[in-house]
Amino acid sequence: MPVVLARIDQRLIHGVTVNQWNGELRPKRYMVVDDVVSQDEMVKASMRMSKPAGTGMSIINHEKAINNFNNGNYDSQRVFLIVKEPSMLLTLVKTGVEIPEVNVGVIFEDAGRRTYTKRVALNDDELRDLKELSSMGIPVKFQYTPEEDALTLETVIKRVGGN
Numbered sequence: 230m231p232v233v234l235a236r237i238d239q240r241l242i243h244g245v246t247v248n249q250w251n252g253e254l255r256p257k258r259y260m261v262v263d264d265v266v267s268q269d270e271m272v273k274a275s276m277r278m279s280k281p282a283g284t285g286m287s288i289i290n291h292e293k294a295i296n297n298f299n300n301g302n303y304d305s306q307r308v309f310l311i312v313k314e315p316s317m318l319l320t321l322v323k324t325g326v327e328i329p330e331v332n333v334g335v336i337f338e339d340a341g342r343r344t345y346t347k348r349v350a351l352n353d354d355e356l357r358d359l360k361e362l363s364s365m366g367i368p369v370k371f372q373y374t375p376e377e378d379a380l381t382l383e384t385v386i387k388r389v390g391g392n
Contacts, residue, residue, distance in 0.1 A: 230327045231303040235310040235318055238334040241266065242276040242286075245334070245374055246311060251281050253375035256309035258285040262294045262321065263313055291320055298326045315358035322365060331362055331369045332379075345385045346371050356386075 233254050267290040280286045335348045342350035363369045372379040
């Protein structure tokens with residue numbers, strides 16, 4: 230399984246993902262899967278400048294990601310997969326991409342979202358998608374940096390009195 234961790238982080242590539250998680254995961258490739266960002270050459274160029282030396286970076290849409298994973302293009306690599314929303318991970322998993330664990334890092338507060346942790350707010354669809362991933366046997370944990378204690382989806386839901 231080439232994916233070592235799948236992270237949901239609306240900021241995608243930033244200091245925490247390329248510094249703190251890099252030391253923990255030692256990925257060979259950072260992979261951002263986002264249908265909008267993959268079409269923006271300026272944003273892609275700025276993200277690529279921040280990647281750690283010795284790592285690759287792919288910023289691609291979900292169709293290309295699915296094809297590349299299913300064709301075995303990353304089988305020999307350690308891939309740190311980063312997306313903006315749970316629905317993207319669910320799409321990837323349902324098309325055969327194996328994900329060992331979901332790390333929920335940052336989802337900003339917005340209209341229709343309920344706060345679950347200091348850095349994560351979810352709407353009903355996002356919560357449903359995370360629950361579905363969990364029901365598939367994929368651990369879903371909330372953890373901003375590797376140094377913080379990870380909280381399970383169940384723990385986070387109980388804390389806010391959700392269902």
